[in-house]
Amino acid sequence: MGDGDGGGGGAEAAAEGAGDAAKRARNLQKKLRQIAALRERAGTGEALGAEQREKLAAEAGVRAELAALGAPA
Numbered sequence: 001m002g003d004g005d006g007g008g009g010g011a012e013a014a015a016e017g018a019g020d021a022a023k024r025a026r027n028l029q030k031k032l033r034q035i036a037a038l039r040e041r042a043g044t045g046e047a048l049g050a051e052q053r054e055k056l057a058a059e060a061g062v063r064a065e066l067a068a069l070g071a072p073a
Helices: 009-043 050-057 059-069
Strands: none
Touching: 009 050, 009 059, 050 059
16 A cells, blocks of 8 residues: 555546546547538549548538537537
């Protein structure tokens, strides 16, 4: 017990998990902004590459994951 490990690891783990979820939500929101920009570019007639089209196709999954995290889309 005297090694500094302490017995309060559960609260720390929960706080870290919440931080990870917030970080993931920010990452997903960034992806949605990129998707919106790609959609705008495609709307102007610009040709999109294969990776860009894959990002557009992933929009529903990104929105679903954000909803599962309880974050606004």
